[in-house]
Amino acid sequence: MSASLQKGINALKEVIDAPVASYFNSCVHCGLCAEACLFYLETGDVKYTPIHKLEPLRRVYEQEYTLLGRLGKMVGLSKAVTDDELEEWKELVYDSCTMCGRCSMVCPVGNDIVYMVRKLREGMAVSGHAPDGIKGATKRTVEIGGPMGLKWPAVANVIKKAEAATGVSINVDKPGVDYLVLLSSMEIVNYPEYLEALVKIFKKAGISFTLASDAFEATNAGIQIGASDIAKVIVSRIINSAEKLGVKYVLSPECGHAYMAIRWEGPNLIGRPYKFEVRHVLEVLEELRQKGVLKMKDKFKEPLILHDPCQIVRRGGVLEAPEPLIQTVAENYIPIVDKQKWNWCCGGGGGASAIHTEEAEALRAKAFRIKKRQIEESGVNTMVTFCANCRIVIEEGFDHYEMNTQLLGLTELLAEHLED
Amino acid sequence: MNEMQFLTWVRGPALDIAIGIFLLGVLWRLIEIYSLGRKVDVAPGRHRDGASGLHTVFRRSVPPPGMVKRSPVTYIGGYVFHIGLAIIVFLFEPHIILIRDLTGLSWPGLPSQVIDLVSVITLGAMLVVLADRIKSPVKRYLSTFSDWFTWTLTFLPVLTGWMAVQHLLLPYTTMLALHILSVELLLIVLPFTKLFHAFTVFGSRWYLGKINGHRGVPV
Known part of the structure; x- marks a missing residue:
């Protein structure tokens, strides 16, 4: 067994918990999860059945955490997970799964399938079986700062344009304000209007905010690829900056995976709650609407x-x-x-x-x-x-x-x- | 061994062994699964979690919107045979007497003609879901030996019980003994196959409800 495969199996052993065990024991192979998966529905290819995408994780669970599975492994009845198999599964775990979680909504026995896909990715990433595209995005996030390789000057440029368009001067690295505003690279490159819109609304509502030159990227490629150690490094940039600036809130941009990363996974990655609150921009806008500001x-x-x-x-x-x-x-x-x-x-x-x-x-x-x-x-x-x-x-x-x-x-x- | 001796054996030592393996098996499997535990979610929840786990235990018994239309056989066939099995196991007079002898608990049953009808419907529903497993590409793809094996072990007790009551094919004593034997096989196998979902379904739904309820999503 290669060293990277061993690492992958160990990572899977580590993420298996009681919910995963309960889920695998509950599956009756009814196939209803397929009916909730857009990749199965649009291709008709049975290999895209969500529960099937978890087969390597299931086998590691069975072989490591059940008595019968351990016996089966000893006498050679159940096959160990191999590098070839994980390479084959790469398409099932990444290309054809967007972690949309619709399968978890329909499973009649209550299996949280997407919860397990997230865990399986931990083993895939560490054993080297993640797709090159996501590997690249992760590498750029760690080394440069964002998945698209953007640096602060690109953000400063967007800020300058938003200032020109709105006539409002935008704070950078300013401590003590209400909100630290985060962006996603996609917004910086493709939708710079987002920042303009936000500036306009926040000015109207009288909300103070800042951007941070050391923490502008909200997305977290470490979570997408399934590498918690990297995800922790990435999310810590935001946490350190927000806690240093002493803001009350961190504003997650519209970007969905960014919100999952900073709002729900972040505290678990660093092992404690934040000293600030994370809010999605829509939650803030809805509150403003209810107050009659919008x-x-x-x-x-x-x-x-x-x-x-x-x-x-x-x-x-x-x-x-x-x-x-x-x-x-x-x-x-x-x-x-x-x-x-x-x-x-x-x-x-x-x-x-x-x-x-x-x-x-x-x-x-x-x-x-x-x-x-x-x-x-x-x-x-x-x-x-x-x-x-x-x-x-x-x-x-x-x-x-x-x-x-x-x-x-x-x-x-x-x-x-x-x-x- | 004649049929009487056979019946005495399956009703006596064999039943004790089967129930013993079943109880120890269930206990062992529950410990094996749930002692793995899970990490506390330290992200502050959207609301108080409340009874989100319990809600999901019940909510998942009802099909999500649009799903019955997508997979009618799975849902209707599934409901019919699960409810049918429950009626047969718990509301047939001789079964209640057995449970009373084992545990001291008893309750009123249904007339035997009703159980008879329920048995036929249940057997029919089980044949339909089997045909669906063979025919449906997704189900066939997911199926392993265990799926066919556990279907058989669930089907046989219903079939032999119904045949014994109807005095079909074999003498009553023999058929009854075969019926009890088939139940014993089912009991022995249950904790170690997908049939164990009868126990873990509650834990799975509860975890699902808790995990998603924490984020404010009723599932």
């Missing part, structure tokens, strides 16, 4: 639907904010059938959008057909969402299928119609 001068007229990003809504628990916010700004909001925690993933979450092999891109395009159908069935030309990664993936999908649907970011839409 008044609109006019409304968006065209009919539109909402795409609820998995990590913010279904997994992150920001369930109640999106609908009232969209109703504030849109005259003609149409609720879709599978909405809120039942929404379908864009197909590029969980690091999948960083995998640029031909096969992975073709698979993403196929999986996107579920989103395409949702849009077509609703008969609208506008979709609104609140996750920079979803936006990129969805726009790629629009290009691929030559759709002329327009995609808008919720925060920007609100800022655009905000009363002066």
